[in-house]
Structures are given as structure tokens and as C-alpha cells.
Amino acid sequence: MVATEKRPRLGRDFTRLWLATAISSIGDGVTIAAAPLLATRLTDDPRLIGATSVAFTLPFVLFGLPAGMLVDRLDIRRTIVLIDYVRAVVLAVLTAAVLGGWGGLPLLYVAMFVLGTGDVFCRNAEQVLVPFIAEKPVLATANARIMGVQEAGAGFVGPLLGALLFGAAAALPFGVDAVSFVVSATLVAGIRGVRTSAAAGAGEPPAAGMWAEMIAGARWLWRHSLLRGLALLSCLINLAGNAMLAVLVIHSTKVLHLSSFGFGVVLACQAAGAVLASRVAPALHRRLGREGALIATALLLVGSETVLAAVPSPYAAGLALALFACGTVTWNVVVVVLRQTLVPQHLLGRVNGVYRLISWGGLPIGAAAGGFGAAYAGTRSVFGAGAVVMAGIAVVLVVGARRQWISRADPQAQ
Template identity: 30%
Template sequence: MPPAEPPPPADAARTPPGRPDEPARRGLGRSFTNVFTANISSSLADGIARVAAPLLAARLTDDPLLIAGIAAVAMLPWLFFAIPSGVLLDRIDRRHAMSIANGTRTLLAVTLLTLFATGTLTIWWLYAVIFAYGALETLYDGAIRAVVPAIVRRADLPRANSRIEAGELVVQNFLAVPVTSALFAVAVVIPLGIGALSYAVAGVLAFFLPAAAAGAHRTHRARRRRSDDAPTAASDAPSSDDAGTPVLPSVRATFAHQLTDGFRFIMSHPMLRPLWFLSILIALFFSAAIATDVLFVLDRLDVPEQWFGVFMLSGAVGGIVGAVVVSPLKVRFGAGPVMAAANFVGPVALVVMGFFPTIPVAVVCFAVSFGSTSVWNVLVMSLRQAAIPGYLLGRVHGTWRTLLWGTMPLGSLLGGLLARIDLTTPLLVAGGLTVVVAAAGYRFLHGLPNPEDVAEHALPTR
């Protein structure tokens, strides 16, 4: 049984405003431009925070364990808050969620700037701010992913998600990293101030999104409130989605009950369940393969430390190229075949790099691997957005991310243990295991539909 929740009217969950038979437009519309711009601004602030946090930590302490703890503290909120944030997103206006998340992060950035400027910043205060940043990121990230399918058509989801993916990569890798590093050396308050302003801009832009971005759950409740008549027997009967699949009637559910809605939906869905398990295994082994890439690059490839950031831009370039080509590839070959190929090519590149640890080979393999990951991310997100009813997007996204991202620290630990044997061992062993998983899931992935053809698979079978 799927989770009990007030369903939206027919088609409201997945069809953005406009006539169903209206031909696809060339552009993605002003609403998407608004979302894209807000996400660019928020991504710039995120990138500044990720660079500034360890630099600030290095000024506050010489303890390598405390400095390394910054990365762990940044990811920890996903284990605790991803699912509750998803439940919240399926209850409130998602535009307000974006504004609240970035408005609060603006205040946190100002607080961090003030603590530093007054000389009262300690490593523990820094930990607290970074943890709060991460908790609010679970809310914002879920909101931005849930808003996109409400304002673009299913056929345009890969194109929309590829632009978001490419924008984040460009801003965080090619703008935030060098700008923050350069300005940090001049005056710490400058990048911190830019980060606070960027969060504020993103929060304000959310107010200008159309009503559809609020979420199908809000649209349904608003219509019920405007109705002058009490619910009739007909209104309590199951409605249908655009594929004729019945949707359960409205049933009030407690917050605690809704915490498991995402898990129950995924587990009962014939497409999402195997895709989730496959994604978790891939994430586990992939994170193990790249866990010690910094040591591999510096010690095995003998890249000078000052050139490490430039060298790793090869991965960022590959990711951007992947985000650019994913939509044309999907149109030419179909989402399933492209996902199957990307999921196989990426880990193969890691294994090749392990067998031939030279700088030219590593540059190409990093680009191919991260490019394949970008293609995979865009298409997986697009399929999820098309398959999940709008009123469940927050909960399912939170559940998906909790276990998926929760395995990554375990993968990093596995990679660290393998690296004690040799710095190429994580690439060969963990990369090889990723290839095995990719080969095992190749047939399933190859048969996946395009996002616009997912309507008939949208809800689990009863």
C-alpha cells in the first residue's frame, strides 16, 4: 500500500501549468529561470562555505582530527534531517521552505562573520554553524528538487536538471573555489559577506515563483478550503492519475507516520525500488574508489601540492560536459540506454586509472568518470521526479538521500583501508566492484523509460 496522504487533483502532481496538448516550448520558461538563478546564487554561497570552513578551521586549531571533522559535520545532518525535512516539504509551501532555508543561512553567515570579526570564533562555534548549514541544506535541496517538476514538463526534466547540475559545477568549482581562496588571503570578511549576500538573494527570489511551485499538496488544500460545499461521497472516492491508476482518498496522517511514507513508497514501486538499491551500491563502491584520490594524485602521480586544485578541475570539466550532453544523448538513444552506459563507463575509467597511474591517463579518466556521474545524476533525478506524485516528492527524496548519502562515509572508510595496501588498490578493487554492480544492473537500466513516458509507472501497483 502507498502512503496515506491527501492526493492532488488528477494530473496536478506531475503536470505543470498549461494545456496538456500544448507543444513543448523552446525555452524552459521564466519560472525555471527564477529557480535556476536562485540555485546559482545559493550554490555560490555553498561553495564559499565549503572552501572557507576548512580554511577557518586551520586558523583556529592545528589538530588534524578537528580539521577533518569539518567534512563529517557537514554531511552528518543528512542522516538526521533528510526525512523530517521531506515530510515538512510535503506539508508546507515549498517556496516558503526555500526562503526560510536560505534566509536562516543568511543569518548564520552574518553570525559567523561577526564572530570572526570580534575574535570570538572558536572551532566549536564553527562546528555548530556548519552543522546548522547542513541541516538547512536538507530542506533547501529537497525543495529545489521538488519545485522543478512542478514548473517544467516531464519531457523537459532532463534538460532542466542538466542545467542545474552544470550551473552548480561551474559556480562551485570555477568561481567559488578560486574567488574564496584569493579573497580569504586579503580579508576573511569579504568571502563571508559575499556568501551571506548570495543566500539572501536566493531566498528573495523564491518569493517570485508561481503558485504551482508551492506543491500539488498545497493546491489541493487550497481548492478544498475554497469549496463552499462539504465533501460528498463522490469527492471521497479514489481519483485517478493520468494513466488511470487509482489514487487513495484523502486520509490525515501524523507527522510520525509520514516519516516512513517515502520508504514504503520506494519499496512498493517496481521501478524505484531496484533503482534505489543499485544507486546505493554504486555510491558505496564509488566513494571507496575515490576516497584517497588526494594521496593518489600527490604521492603516486607526483603532482605538486599547489597544482592539485588545477589538476582536479579535470573532473569538474568532465562533469560539466556530461551535464551539457546528457539531454541530447537522452533524445538520441533514450534515458535507459544512456544510464546503463554511463553507469558502466564511469567505474571502468577508475579501473583504467588504477592500472595506468600516469598524469595524462588520470586527467582523461577523472573527466570521463565525473562526466558519467553527472549524466547518471541528471537522468536518475529526472526519472524520480516523473515517477513520484507531487505530494510525495519531499518524503521520497529525503528517504532516498538518507540511505544513499549515508553509505558514502562507509565507502570512504573502506577506501582508506584499501589504500593502506597501495594507493591504486581502491581504484582497482572498489572500482572493479562498481563495474560488477554496473554490469549486473545493465539490463534493468537499459530498459528504463524516458521521464515523459513514466506516467504509466507513476504509482506502485496495489
């Protein structure tokens, strides 16, 4: 009898992480839809409305490095659980404030800032956690499923639910999100196969302190030309993409004349592209190679921004967001697996933190630029500028592919 090779499985711990991610992502989507809708009730200034996105994404720049260092030193499971409970409390306070009639823009900004801070730490921790609970042959599948459910929850189920709940009561979406974080914390607490704080940092000598540890991660990334270049390109993608998303509520209500639920439906179209990408991204980079997959991703992003700029239609907007989500999920699957395979495991949290500091640095800048651009030139000009940025990225990737950018850095990557 010929022995058959045992196929690696994702397992129980991954299932719990996946479920926790799914539930908290739905809650995130509820707030993603409800927060700008609440802002439009409080002001009609595009800059102040866009500031909700700035408040949420600013922590990505401020805390990217400390998050990476702490994730390398702490018990990952306990860290995620604690942060989920903190976010639940913050959302409960916001819910009570909106119910009581004293939930103005300053409180909304503070709440979004705290939620963004938690997101920085938890996303970094989840990426470090996945290699501990999924075997290397299924890393691409594991990451694709995590990212797919994040987009489906935050981009489809959550926004639709958030728009419906906001129409019923402005405070209701934030209360639902608070509950989602409690459920997520309970699921993550049951994960068993994780690195503990005692094991963190094993394999390297103790650093001279927090600053030295952060510098070690930054130095490693900056010396790696491939990952450094991908971080800079990711920054530009996030800048253009978040400028688009920051003014989407204005475009939907003022240009497309949609209701709050209509805005939720348009926002939810991201999920179609995300779910598609979560299924085809692993096969795509096997067929095209990772360099080819990244070029295809950039072309999808060019198309999404172009459609939004050129066609003032709700259907076109839905198609554009589906293309955008398909592109970003595919991009993330490729570059996350690259980081997980190229970066030494004891440095992964810190390098992830530095990478995110660079790549996510474009998020608050993009949100602010989008708000100002929409105020002075209209939302379609914001989308047009984004298409130009994405086209430039596609050109850079084509040049990199001709030089075998990825395969030279990792001969086994293709």
C-alpha cells in the same frame, strides 16, 4: 496555413530558480574548497580532515525523511528562502570566528552540519518545485540545466574562487558564501508559479501524523522495484564517490604536491564534465535509452576512480574528476526524471526524501571510510576500492538492461 506546434518554454520562474541555484552553487563551491583547506591548517590527521565531509553529509541520512514530508506540506518558496537566510547567518558567524582566531575544528564541523542540513531540505524542495514551473516535455532539459549549473558553480567557479580567496584571507570564502545565500533567497522569493502550503497535500486524505506520512512515502518507494533498486545503487555510488572526494585534498597536497590554489584547480575540473553532461545527457538517454545511459554512466565512474588510483598526476586527477562529474550528472538527470514521472505528485516530496535517505546514506559512510582508508593504506587505495565498487554497479546495470528494467516499469520511458 498549417498551425505549428508551440514549443514548451522554461519561462521566467525557472530562470529565477536557475539563477538562484547558480549563485548559491558558486558559494557552495567556495566553501567546498575552503573548508578542507581550513581543516588542513588546523590538523594533519586525514580522519579529522575527512570529518568535515562527514559533518556536511550526515544530515542527508538524519533528515532525509522529515525533509520529504515537510516539503509536501509547506510552501516550497518560503521554505527555500528561510533556509537560505539561516545558512547565511551560520556562515557569517563562521567568518567572524575565523577572523577572530577562535574558529577551530568543532565550530567548522557544526557549521558544515548546519549547511548540510539546509542542503537536504533545499535540494528536495527544488526537485519538487521544478515540475511546477517547467512543463513535462522539457523536464529533462530543466533538470539537466539545474544540475549542470550546480556542478559548474560548486565544481568549477566556486572552488577556484574559494582557493584564491582562502589564499588571501582564510575567513573570506565563508563571507562570500554567506552573501550568495542572501542573493539566492531574494531571487527565489520572486518566483510566482509555485504550490502554496494550502495546496500541499491536495489529492490525498490527511495522514495520521508525521510518522504516518513518512511511512507512506517509504512504503511506496519500497514497493516500486525499479526506484528501490536505483536508490540502493545510488547509495553505493555516493559511498565510493564521497570517499574519493573526502581524501582529495590530502591526495592533492601530500601526493601531488599542489598548493591550495592547485587543489582548487583540480577540484574545478569537475565542471568540464558537468557542463558537458548537462548538454548531452538528454540526448544520450534518447539515443541509448535510459538503461543504456545508466550503463555508460557507470563506466565513466569506473574510469574516473581507476585513473585516480593508477596515475599520480595532477592532469590525470583533473581528467578523473571531469569523468566523475559527467557520470554523476548524467545519472542524476535520468533517475530524477524517472522519479518525477513515476511518483504521484502528492507523494513526490516524501518519496524523494526516502530515496535520498537511502542514496545519500552512503555519503557520510564514504567520507569516514575514505579518511580511515587514507590514514592506514593511502589515498590511492581508496580510489582503487572505489573503482571495484563502480565496476560491480556496472555489472548490475547490464543485467538490469537485459531484463528491460526501466521499460517494464514505464513503457514510455524509452
